[in-house]
Amino acid sequence: MRTLLKLTWVEIKLFIREPITVIFTLALPLIFLFVMGGVFGNEPSQGDIIIYRGVGPMDYYMPSYYGLVMMAIGTVALPVHLAGYRERGVLRRFRASSFSVWSVLGSQTMVSFAIAVTGSILITIMGIAVYHPHLPVYPVQLAAAFVLGAVCFICFGFFLGAVLPSTRSAQGVGLILFFIMMILGGAGPPPEVMSGGMQFIGEITPLHWVIYMLQNPWLGFEWHTNASLITAGITVVSAGLAARFFRWE
DSSP states (O other), X not given: OHHHHHHHHHHHHHHHTOHHHHIIIIIHHHHHHXXXXXXXXXXXXXXXXXXXXXXXXXXXXXXXXXXXXXXHIIIIIHHHHHHHHHHTTHHHHHHHTTXXXXXXXXXXXXXXXXXXXXXXXXXXXXXXXXXXXXXOSOHHHHHHHHHHHHHHHHHHHHHHHHHOOSHHHHHHXXXXXXXXXXXXXXXXXXXXXXXXXXXHHHHXXXXXHHHHHHHHHHHTOOOOHHHHHHHHHHHHHHHHHHHHHOOOO
C-alpha cells in the first residue's frame, strides 16, 4: 500500500507537468462547454424538444461533458503516458525494482479517477455559474454511472497503452479516437441530427453509451440498463486485453 501511495503521488506531480494531458482532460471540456453554451444557451426551443431529449441544450450537455473528461483520459492521457514510460525504459526499471504490475496500474487508476472527478467538478461549477442548468434528478444513480464510466475509459486507456508501441503512435491514435468519439459519440451534435452512417459509428464508440448512462439519472429518466451493460462489457474486454498484451518493454 505504501508503494502504491508513493507512486500515485509521483504520478499526480507528473500529470501536472504534462501540458497535453492537462489541456485535453481539463481545459478542452471546459472550452467545449462554453462554446456550446454560447451558441445554444439553455432555453429549449420547439426543435430542442426533439433533439435534446426534451430539455435545454446545456441540461443535455452537462453530463455529456463528464464523459468527455473520461474519454480524454482513456484516449489521450493514459495511452501516451504508458507508451512513453515503455519507450523511455521506465517500465523496465519499475520491473527491475520489483514493482508489481498492479502497483503501477493501480497508481495510474487512482490518478485517472482523481482527474475525472476534478474535471467533472470544474464543469459542474462553471456550468451552474454561467448557464444555470437543472441539477441531477437522481444523484446516487449518477454517481454509480460516473464510477462505471470512469473505470471503463481507464481500462480502455490501459488497453491502448498496452498495444501501442510508442508515444508518437499513442498520440496519433488517441487524438483520432478522441475527435471521432467527441463528434459522433454524443458530446457534439445530438445523434438525432446526424445521418444514419454517423449514428452507426457513434453507437459503436464507448462514449455513446457512457453519455446515455450519465444523462438518464441527470435528466430524470430510468436507469439505462442497455448502456450500463454495454459499458461494463467494454470495461471487461478492455481490461482483459490490457492484461493479455501488457509488456514491460
